Amino acid sequence: MERMLATPADADIILRLYELRTEPLMRQARAWITGEWWPKTAEEFFAVAENPKDPHNAYFRQVTTYWEMAAAMVLHGALSAELFADCNGEGFFLLAKFSPLLEAIRERFPTFLNKTSDLVSRFSAAQQRYEAVLKRVDATRNSR
Numbered sequence: 001m002e003r004m005l006a007t008p009a010d011a012d013i014i015l016r017l018y019e020l021r022t023e024p025l026m027r028q029a030r031a032w033i034t035g036e037w038w039p040k041t042a043e044e045f046f047a048v049a050e051n052p053k054d055p056h057n058a059y060f061r062q063v064t065t066y067w068e069m070a071a072a073m074v075l076h077g078a079l080s081a082e083l084f085a086d087c088n089g090e091g092f093f094l095l096a097k098f099s100p101l102l103e104a105i106r107e108r109f110p111t112f113l114n115k116t117s118d119l120v121s122r123f124s125a126a127q128q129r130y131e132a133v134l135k136r137v138d139a140t141r142n143s144r
Helices: 008-021 025-038 042-049 057-075 082-086 090-108 114-122 124-144
Strands: none
Touching: 008 025, 008 057, 008 082, 008 090, 025 057, 025 090, 042 057, 042 090, 057 090, 057 114, 082 114, 082 124, 090 114, 090 124, 114 124
């Protein structure tokens, strides 16, 4: 795919996405899902993801749907894929983090992180970012 220059509107969207990530509850949710929660099995994943009484269920839903929304903006042409990949790594981090469990997760949640997966498969900038993040996530997982 030909590389396109980002527009000022793309920059505005990137800045708005950043602003939304700084909301205090979103920061808490992101800190938990990226740093504290490392499910080793699909059962550990579903214990949170399928349990609305779990206090972290809302964090899980908030962060994953946020990044899927952002990826959908790229997929639908509202935002430059190259700019998005250059400025955002967390959605790729989540895909990498859950990659060992993805097949089992998608048996119950068929659309789980599908937009982020589509982004990686359709845009070389996203694929390159994902591959770099995947190496770091694998190293982190192995050190835990």
